Amino acid sequence: MPRLIDHDARRAELAEAVWRVITRDGVGRVSVRTVAAEAGVSAGSLRHVLPSKGLMLAAAMDLVVARTTERFLAHPPGVRTRAGARRMLAELLPLDDERRLEMQVHLALAAEAVGHPELDGVRAAPDDAVRQACRTVLELADAGGHLHPGLDLGAETTRLHVLVDGLALHLLGGALSTRQADRLLDEHLAARWRTAP
Template identity: 45%
Template sequence: MPRIVDHEARRRELTEALWRVIHRDGIEAVSVRTVAAEAGCSPGALRHYFPEQKDLIVSAMDRMSERAGARITALEPTGSPVDRLLAYCEQLVPVDDERRFEAGAWLGFITRARRDPELRELSDRVQRSLRGFLSQALDGLGFDADEVVRLHALVDGLTLHLLLHPGQITPEEVRARLRAHLEGLPRRSV
């Protein structure tokens, strides 16, 4: 009897194998061979799902963006507007292992995207989407949405500090810095 394969689940497993390779060895270690080995399959089996290495990378970037988006969408923050905005922002910085893994892989993707126009467009689209989300969150919670550039820069900067210099700043310090920034944001004028 032929084996029934869940193709979507297999594609997800292969993209997750790519994330692990990037997380462990860096974006420069990504090849069809290394990802196939990480996934426990042959390079030919990987190519069945992703004919080109770029197809795999694009899929992995899309899935990572969807994963973070789903986590944010599932939030139902409570408390003050600052508490709610902080809950959203915490989903964007690597304050735990899951988000550290995601942010490290994403950093690898955007490094590769600097040299590849197709990946750059995807990276730019994700950044525009993130900025749009932050703008909506600011506006929806009564803050001045013009502050979105500063907030986005702070989130990106804290992410880089946590990834590149993990011993120099703790997740608790990141939360405190975010909270202090959010508490100082101007409220939308009525």
């Protein structure tokens, strides 16, 4: 009986190989040949799943978004405390090796997408996901009665998104410690929170 192939798992394995090429050699070195060698597969096998550099880069970014979303959604539904909101938002920050790698890939791909219209989706997807995650945390906190009444959730989402992006960049570059980032995030939330932390 022929072996069934889990195409999603195969795509994720190949996307991880793209990550390794990007972080070791740079986006410019991503090719069918280099990724196939990194993944330990034939070029023909790789082309069957990801036939072009653009599709390889898109798969790499899709995996960043999928892994971050999976961690974010693993939190219990609802926001009961400010600390709970911070824990959810921390999934968007490079606080461990896995999240640092994801952020490095994200930034490398975002830089590569500039000037390449075919990669617009690659650049937009993680930004959209972070914005939606920020919006979700605020909506959950608001629904739980934790936020000051009358806040403009659209404007607050933008503020929180900008803060999270800035914290992520400064954490990745070593300009902030984890403790400093947590304090800044808590201060931002505290100014909007009306219930106990």
